[in-house]
Amino acid sequence: MxxxxxxxxxxxxxxxxxxxxxxxxxxxxxxxxxxxxxxxxxxxxxxxxxxxxxxxxxxxxxxxxxxxxxxxxxxxxxxxxxxxxxxxxxxxxxxxxxxxxIFFVLAEMVSLEKFWEYKVEILMMFIITTLIRAISMAKFAFWGSKLEQIKPVGFEGWFILTFSGMKGALSIILVHMIPSSFEYKELFEVVTTGVVMMSIFVYGTVLWSYFTFVKKEEEPSIFKK
Structure with a gap:
């Protein structure tokens, strides 16, 4: 209005x-x-x-x-x-x-000592969330091949969608909204921050490697007729 x-x-x-x-x-x-x-x-x-x-x-x-x-x-x-x-x-x-x-905030929040203390929890949660996303995107790719309303993405689309789901600001904001009186707030904050960091670097590296070494595209040349 x-x-x-x-x-x-x-x-x-x-x-x-x-x-x-x-x-x-x-x-x-x-x-x-x-x-x-x-x-x-x-x-x-x-x-x-x-x-x-x-x-x-x-x-x-x-x-x-x-x-x-x-x-x-x-x-x-x-x-x-x-x-x-x-x-x-x-x-x-x-x-x-x-x-x-976000990167400035992460730099202020990161504590290597806390990361090492909760390394097992961070790794387990990263693997679980990655598998959940992979399964969700697999369902999306499956129905995309069955329904006309959804465009098919194929295996390559499933792969890209799985590893392009970087967790970031929203996760950090939500976990900080947990009341300070909650007994395991530190665990939630450290694990969430650790998963965000791993998703940024691991997912980013996977996608960069894929488009750099696997799916190479020829750069257009100005000398080609």
């Missing part, structure tokens, strides 16, 4: 940012998951925007308006495809900055 009153790409980006922070704060105030609320809010907003962009140019949508359409100021575009591309690009830039900040 607010984006319909703004006709500037920077202002619309600002609305997205405000919505994200506000949804998180309100959810945490009522003691529900702020992260899930934030994700749901942005997905819902994006869905409404896609509907507006798709139906704005349709003659029927302009002539016949339902009560809900009038309530949502239907006919006034919330944004345009061009401005949404700008929002996407800026969101990517924020994502890169957030990814860098």
């Amino acid at each position: 607010l984006m319909k009153l703004i006709n500037d790409k920077r202002g619309e980006l600002f609305v997205f940012i405000i919505e994200a922070y506000l949804s998180y704060v309100v959810a945490e105030h009522f003691h529900v998951s702020g992260i899930l609320t934030l994700i749901t809010a942005i997905i819902a907003t994006k869905a409404w925007i896609d509907i507006d962009i798709k139906t704005l140019d349709e003659v029927k949508a302009k002539k016949s308006k339902t009560f809900l359409q009038k309530l949502r100021l239907h006919g006034i575009d919330s944004t345009t495809s061009e401005r949404m591309e700008y929002i996407y690009e800026m969101a990517k830039e924020f994502g890169y900055i957030a990814a860098v900040m």
Whole structure:
């Protein structure tokens, strides 16, 4: 609704940012998951925007308006495809900055002594979560070959999806939300951080090795006719 009153790409980006922070704060105030609320809010907003962009140019949508359409100021575009591309690009830039900040946070959290103390638990949890992801992606690949609504990914897609599931910021945020009074909070924090570190380096190395040594692609040459 607010984006319909703004006709500037920077202002619309600002609305997205405000919505994200506000949804998180309100959810945490009522003691529900702020992260899930934030994700749901942005997905819902994006869905409404896609509907507006798709139906704005349709003659029927302009002539016949339902009560809900009038309530949502239907006919006034919330944004345009061009401005949404700008929002996407800026969101990517924020994502890169957030990814860098994760490494700074990990550097502050890492304790080699604690890692060594819980090395068995970290290794076991890393193996278990990897197997769970592999099984989940196998089911996805299987149904992708059976259902027309899901694009088939094949064995290569299953492999890439399995090892591209790096655990990171969300896991760290959630484990730190455990109350300090919980007896095993240290164990959960150290194991979670250790699994995140292993997934970053192990998964990253596996994918890099695959695309470097197994699936080589010839680089296009400017001298080829």
